[in-house]
Amino acid sequence: MSYMKKNDDRVLFLPLGGSGEIGMNLNLYGHKGRWLMVDCGMSFADDHLPGIDLVFPRVDFIEDEQDALVGLVLTHGHEDHIGAIPYLWEKFRCPVYATPFTAELVKDKLKEAGLLDQVDLIVVEPSVPQKLGPFEVTYVPLAHSIAEGHGVAIKTSKGTLFHTGDWKLDDRPLIGPVCPSPVLQKLGEDGVLCLIGDSTNVFNESESGSEAAVRESLQELVKGVKQRLVITTFASNVARLDTIGQLAKATGRHLVLLGRSMHRIYNAAKETGYLKDFPPLMAEEDADHLPRDRVLIACTGCQGEHRAAISRIARDDHKFLHLAAGDTVIFSSKIIPGNEITLGRLFNELADKGVEVITEKDAFIHVSGHPGRAELRKMYDWVRPASIIPVHGETRHLIRHAAFAREMGLKKTIVPKNGDIIEISTSGVKKIDEVAVGRLILDGKLVEDIGSEPMIERRRMAVNGHISASLIFGDRGEALCEPLLSIRGVPGGHTDIFYDTVLETVERALERMSPKKRQNDKDVEEVARIAIRRFCRQETGKNPSVDILITRREDLSI
Known part of the structure; x- marks a missing residue:
């Protein structure tokens, strides 16, 4: 069952990624039983995720609501706004809208993923309204650190929302529009119900500077x-x-x-x-x-x-x-x-x-693509929104952005978290519900949950190492030969002394078991695993992952 009915004229905002973090931007707007997605980005993994390069937001909610999803609108071509498309699109399968340069980048990704013929990629021009269900979406050109950065004006029956995307002001941009833009002033004159805006550079008082x-x-x-x-x-x-x-x-x-x-x-x-x-x-x-x-x-x-x-x-x-x-x-x-x-x-x-x-510490060789408070102040003056929702930033960025909006006289604001469903109305902005969110990872060629068992095991092995023990038993539970060990990444584990001591530890633990218990695989696994881990903790301070491999005479083809 859809979250909204078709006659539900509330305007809802739901971030699944990008609020409380920098990266993985994925935002949903709901109105009259339909959803509009703005951006579908990724983030890069850190050392906490060994063997992982890319991280994505979970999209379970919109996967369940895919029949109500009218389209995915891309603000610009940075990876934290488009990078998840080849990996997540099949979960929600909808048309994708982008301006020419962004579309070219997406096309390359889709081709590599074998999805180019499946995705309805629609190239749009700025300032030309696009009708997507109950939403009318118009691209608003803005300066940024990539070609064709855009905000999107989203018109609904209850008012217009302005989702800024990533932006800055640049009176000499080299590529892209010169700001201030008359389009922004016209938006303000017509009335903006809510501005949903970039918070990345909110701690910087000054403007970002010009590419020229x-x-x-x-x-x-x-x-x-x-x-x-x-x-x-x-x-x-x-x-x-x-x-x-x-x-x-x-x-x-x-x-x-x-x-x-x-x-x-x-x-x-x-x-x-x-x-x-x-x-x-x-x-x-x-x-x-x-x-x-x-x-x-x-x-x-x-x-x-x-x-x-x-x-x-x-x-x-x-x-x-x-x-x-x-x-x-x-x-x-x-x-x-x-x-x-x-x-x-x-x-x-x-x-x-x-x-x-x-580097930037030695010479003036870089300017940011995100607005400082001086630029935010100008944006507020032009657009004159009734309310503000800060996005695209860590929690501290969002809190400071909301505080700055209040300092500017914009009292109707809220600090969102991923998963918050926020109602936007003439009365202001308020959280009315929340949905489950989380993260996915690209593990090799597979998209997995960040809490998957392989990830947990790999993290443990990366920190503590790994030991495997192979045990062979006869019909009465007697050991037919000496256990075989494989020790990887454990301090001291490369020495013969360590190997022999672990071997003795396993053998003594098995000898203390009754013949009947030695015939039960689960009992043997538990005793051997505990013995190895206890020894390693005492001797090395590490708690390696341990696998016990058991073979019995009836399993042998001899």
Whole structure:
């Protein structure tokens, strides 16, 4: 049974991801028995999830409501807004709406997943209303750190909602619209029931800054570079990529792109009419053969990702490129909180080679794609919403955004959590219900629950190690041979002494069992497992996972 009836004219907001966290943005709007999804993103796993790269929001609620889902509207092409589509779309199967550049990125993902022929991907133009069930959706162009960033104006019978997506103000954006936008002022004049907005940069009082200013600063900075020049940045920033192309032309250097994401964004940008004055590319296999003062490499890995191009170059693990003393690497990006240790290690690896490393701490080489409070203040003045729901941020961001809205006189606000169903009305915003939420992980090729047994086991093995014991018994429960052990990742477990002591521990535990109990597999497993774990705790302070493999004479084909 659907959560709403067709005559239910309430306006509901339900975040399944992206509220209380940065990443995994997935928001639902409900009205008259129908749901509209805005964005379907992913996040990257941390060290708590060994062997996992990608994390997604659970979508059980909308999977159950898929008959009422009118469409998925994508605000822009960043991974935390589109990255889950190839993995989750089959759970809710609906049309997908995007502007040309974002659609090109999604198309590439769907093709790789074998879903391109199944998904109804609808390319839309900004400012042209789209009728999706009881919703009328209009894309509103905004500046961001990727081409074609948009907010969406969602008109309902009860009023208009404005979902900002990720945005900033930039009076010289290089790519994208100049803000302030008359469209935003027109929205405010017509009336906005609620603004659902980006909170990522709310602790910054000032405006984020202009991409044109970054270009000018980089132009001055690279003039003094005499040898090889590497610039790593967020691959999705088409304006920054265009700047790097212009730097290559201005300095007479051949341009090389390294990293799959860098090529993917370049191809999508060229396909949709961007990077028109971009220099020709040199093949990456030729990069190491060019004179050092005649090459500029643009590469992935500005956050220290282990498999990205700059990390592989730093540890001499790249197929085509090696750096040497006197080369320069510019990290034209923000050091994202939480990545300081990883990046510090990468900076030192490069410094050990005599490479000069330049970061945002050393020079003006990056601007954010998210609004500071000065920009939020202008947005409120233009749009004049009756209420505010902060999204896209950790809990502390959302709380500060709500407080700032109240400071600006917008008293009707609420701090959402994933799973909260919030009613939006002329009276304000209030939580009326909640649904179950959670996280999914991409484990190899399979999408699994984050609390799955394999994940729990892997985490335990990663921390404590693993021991397997193979036991063979005769008809009366007697041991036919010495147990065979496999010890992995346990401190001291590689020594013969440790092996022999564990072996004796298992044998003594089995000898204390009665013959009858030794004929019961469950009893044998429990006794042997407890004995091994108790010994390891006492000797090493670790509590490894333990498997007991039992074979009996009747099981043997001899």
